[in-house]
Amino acid sequence: MRIKDETKRLAIIDNTLDIVFEKGFAGVKMSTLAKKIGISVSTLYVYYKNKEDLIVSIATELIEQQTKNSIQDITEDLPFKLKMKAMWLYWINFSINHSKEMNFITQVKKSPYYDKVPITVKESKSRLGTDLFELGKREGLLRDVSNEILESVISAILFETVNLIINKKIKLNEKDIDVMFSFAWNAIKS
Amino acid sequence: MRIKDETKRLAIIDNTLDIVFEKGFAGVKMSTLAKKIGISVSTLYVYYKNKEDLIVSIATELIEQQTKNSIQDITEDLPFKLKMKAMWLYWINFSINHSKEMNFITQVKKSPYYDKVPITVKESKSRLGTDLFELGKREGLLRDVSNEILESVISAILFETVNLIINKKIKLNEKDIDVMFSFAWNAIKS
């Protein structure tokens, strides 16, 4: 019965993401969720201890996945600016392809639920690999400010870019994305 | 007859802002709010028709106030970059001094409540005066992209700056603010 269960568990996660995306946490009613999936309310409690556990568990799982994905590679032999851009593109694509997951994490971080996420998970590496920043600063290509600030500035522009794409203010084509990247690059280059 | 108390109305608004700041809209319970203020629940309904009206009315009022404040143009005779910085400083200060109000508006804009805000109010001028962008582009000092994009990029960095200050990652002193402004300026200058 292992397979059937996992299917159900994934269905729960998926539908929860949908609801949070459409209506926020306030919209997650255990009964509604169960109905959407086509299972009984009580069955939800077989998989998760309670509502908090449901949300915190999903958040934890998503954050762990995201962390695992991020740092990998980009170790190709490229000029620094192109490495930077590769990272940028990677995250643009990831954010758009996983917009519901990203939204979920964003929401959780601003909610009281975030307090319940294990610290070990929260402490996971930054999204835009600090290694890259260190490298850039060493090569004299990035402004000499703390990684934390660099990251927050880039993240802000990145996040805004994704928003513009989602709200169809700009297109997901090379030209528009390049423009947006140039904003970010100009901001942080030395 | 007793006279409707402006003090009371302000207390309602103030406490609502506090609660939304700490717990979001879900945390606003009419009973809790009333208790915090020291009035009866039913008194709340003397001032606002219902919970939705409470939130939408406050949002409307705040947005109107904010709009009124912003327009006061920076018509002083300054070089463009300094005009830009003046605007930047104005908003940094405003955002920090009215962080709860800003937070409230931000939250409302992402919630279904925003649909109920009168269109006339929503159509209020953009925060960072488009006039300034037009001027900058005419003088060849700003990159030639749409005002909407320019604004969203600056807003993102501005917002991030405020966050960094609030979370004490940077200080509210000339040096740190200058650094943050230079990020924004480099991003958008031609």
Added chain:
Amino acid sequence: MRIKDETKRLAIIDNTLDIVFEKGFAGVKMSTLAKKIGISVSTLYVYYKNKEDLIVSIATELIEQQTKNSIQDITEDLPFKLKMKAMWLYWINFSINHSKEMNFITQVKKSPYYDKVPITVKESKSRLGTDLFELGKREGLLRDVSNEILESVISAILFETVNLIINKKIKLNEKDIDVMFSFAWNAIKS
């Protein structure tokens, strides 16, 4: 100021009758009533001690009026059946011209409010004058059953007639009214 007050008092009664006619007792909200009249809620409490007092007082007043009106005359010198018919016509007309008042009394009688109406008022003479029944029985023209039963039967048909008129199933003309009267007369004649 006597006149102005009486006007207001009558307005209260009138509007209460209207509301009860349209929505029943459940529809009588002190605030709604006050707004309809154009006075303040508190003013209602100047005229009536509370809601119960309002309704019971109106009921009492209406019943007294009705009682006063009814018995009078019909002492003309007519054959019995015509006296009966005169009474019948009188009540048909009265009921239609005062349908809201009648409705109010009917509703009160079935509600807990009726318990609060002074017994003296409740014990008022029957609507269709018992004298008439006594006369009819003495002359051998009416069936020899208790006045109470005679009255209830006639009242039932009378009430039904009024309903048929109001709901436009029959017309308020001589022919239709005659038919309805003949039902009643045949029922009780000996």
Added chain:
Amino acid sequence: MRIKDETKRLAIIDNTLDIVFEKGFAGVKMSTLAKKIGISVSTLYVYYKNKEDLIVSIATELIEQQTKNSIQDITEDLPFKLKMKAMWLYWINFSINHSKEMNFITQVKKSPYYDKVPITVKESKSRLGTDLFELGKREGLLRDVSNEILESVISAILFETVNLIINKKIKLNEKDIDVMFSFAWNAIKS
């Protein structure tokens, strides 16, 4: 899982009828009702969507039942007047044995709830079978007026009879019932 309890559903209906009989619709408080039955308030909401649904559903069910019962024609081979009387007796008994149900239906018909009863249910056959009236008129035994009027007159007297019995003004014995029937019969016979 526990199985939905038909006994419980019947208890809800029964107690609702009781309350409406004693205090009208205004007296039906979900909390009181639940306490009377010995269940939790929320359990009521397992069986009915809300208060309106509770009342409308019960009304619908009762009307359907009543309709089903009435049709059983009096097709026995009897003189017309006796057929009439059989019908009369049937309804007297039914009304008395189901006085609370009758009361409930009567009240609903005069309330806004009636608008929510499915039209199909409302269009159910008239209580006193029109067939009988047609037969009577054909045989020249009934007055030649519309069925609607015939029915309303008889219903009025029937209803009044039941009231007299309930209020103990007359007894439920052959003699008294006969007298009341003779009123009705005299009223409508040709």
Added chain:
DNA sequence: CATGAATGAGCCTTCATTCAT
């Protein structure tokens, strides 16, 4: 007398969670 603000009591309803099968 007149009024609008203020309130407490109470009602309907929702929802996460547990029960019992």
Added chain:
DNA sequence: TATGAATGAAGGCTCATTCAT
């Protein structure tokens, strides 16, 4: 494991009534 019934706790809102001017 799976389920639908059952429930307690809580929240939003209404309304008759009183307060204070």
